[in-house]
Amino acid sequence: MGFKGVFFICFLFIFVILQASIGVSGRRLRSISKPDPDDGVGYARWLASQNTWGVLSTISLELKGAPFGNIVSFSDGLPDKGSGIPYFYLTALDPTARNALMDERASLAISEFPTGSCGKKDPENPSCAKLTLSGKLKLIKGNTKDAEIAASALFTKHPEMKGWPQNHNFNFYKLDIEDIFLINWFGGPKPITVDQYLRHRMNQPALVM
Amino acid sequence: MGFKGVFFICFLFIFVILQASIGVSGRRLRSISKPDPDDGVGYARWLASQNTWGVLSTISLELKGAPFGNIVSFSDGLPDKGSGIPYFYLTALDPTARNALMDERASLAISEFPTGSCGKKDPENPSCAKLTLSGKLKLIKGNTKDAEIAASALFTKHPEMKGWPQNHNFNFYKLDIEDIFLINWFGGPKPITVDQYLRHRMNQPALVM
Numbered sequence: 001m002g003f004k005g006v007f008f009i010c011f012l013f014i015f016v017i018l019q020a021s022i023g024v025s026g027r028r029l030r031s032i033s034k035p036d037p038d039d040g041v042g043y044a045r046w047l048a049s050q051n052t053w054g055v056l057s058t059i060s061l062e063l064k065g066a067p068f069g070n071i072v073s074f075s076d077g078l079p080d081k082g083s084g085i086p087y088f089y090l091t092a093l094d095p096t097a098r099n100a101l102m103d104e105r106a107s108l109a110i111s112e113f114p115t116g117s118c119g120k121k122d123p124e125n126p127s128c129a130k131l132t133l134s135g136k137l138k139l140i141k142g143n144t145k146d147a148e149i150a151a152s153a154l155f156t157k158h159p160e161m162k163g164w165p166q167n168h169n170f171n172f173y174k175l176d177i178e179d180i181f182l183i184n185w186f187g188g189p190k191p192i193t194v195d196q197y198l199r200h201r202m203n204q205p206a207l208v209m
Numbered sequence: 210m211g212f213k214g215v216f217f218i219c220f221l222f223i224f225v226i227l228q229a230s231i232g233v234s235g236r237r238l239r240s241i242s243k244p245d246p247d248d249g250v251g252y253a254r255w256l257a258s259q260n261t262w263g264v265l266s267t268i269s270l271e272l273k274g275a276p277f278g279n280i281v282s283f284s285d286g287l288p289d290k291g292s293g294i295p296y297f298y299l300t301a302l303d304p305t306a307r308n309a310l311m312d313e314r315a316s317l318a319i320s321e322f323p324t325g326s327c328g329k330k331d332p333e334n335p336s337c338a339k340l341t342l343s344g345k346l347k348l349i350k351g352n353t354k355d356a357e358i359a360a361s362a363l364f365t366k367h368p369e370m371k372g373w374p375q376n377h378n379f380n381f382y383k384l385d386i387e388d389i390f391l392i393n394w395f396g397g398p399k400p401i402t403v404d405q406y407l408r409h410r411m412n413q414p415a416l417v418m
Binding site: 052053054055056057058059060063065066067068069070071072073089093095105106107108109110111113114121122123124125130132134158160161179181188 | 261262263264265266267268269272274275276277278279280281282298302304314315316317318319320322323330331332333334339341343367369370388390397
């Protein structure tokens, strides 16, 4: 084996490691370029589109009205074609869905940290973005246009959901957004209206990684 | 440059990439071996010890009692010597601390996903663990034993906090845990008492990665 052979094996190894690290850190979906921090609306939509999970908080029935955060997967649409509206696939075997069926008030908190684009910044550093979408968590009734949108949004980004057990009675939910809290730089939260957020058109996909 | 030189350069490169990927995916702290899923108490303490950030939910003043989740960094103690009690460094410029000062009820949700040990599982898959610690979020008064514990817990895992601006009036807070919700396998939440959780002694550190 000559120099060429050694180089080939080394670079193959490097390629495999890079692929593995991209998978683990959850950056697979990062295909739209990160907006400038000044563009708060674009940044919020980018976060909602590139992230696949967050914490959904509801008012707890079991804990007598205390706030209860729960790890959930979500999707705001097809990859790179998000609407900004988060859809969920939840079962009432879990407290979050049970809580929402009694009191719809909810918030979804999303961090930029797991997308891998915060570098070595602390997750609480204001320049590593934090988005909280607050509003009403609504059950989506079967065989509606909304159920179709939810299914395609969720099952493309979370393919294993399609195989989750039928007897667990998973249902689609969506968050009707009423308030947006975004910190993506120093100087406090960005003022963003729900209308600005929902009407924003995302930029085009850039080269992956 | 001979074969040895080529190998040396390649492996140096591979080493640098591995270090970078470990940093980005937040696995730096994973030095205690992951407990068996049957050991719910050990698993919950392992999650609290190995994770560095989560979502802290409070009852929102601005949103008239709605639940409000916010991305925060936390620490339960020195690396590999956690107590299970999460400490925070928060400013009342931020709604979470303001909310807690009016209504202490809070929960901290932590996911196993960002530690990198869920493999290709979906973040909502029950075998990718989710921990929610609920209780009262308490402001820690200055120059107390608790303030000392909070400072050493937070500043070792989040060194940049030491340099955060003094005029933002950051204060230490802790969560007095009253309820534990853990899903780390199929079959619903694990029944764990606060006493079991706090009294648990973690196993010894294993080899890093």
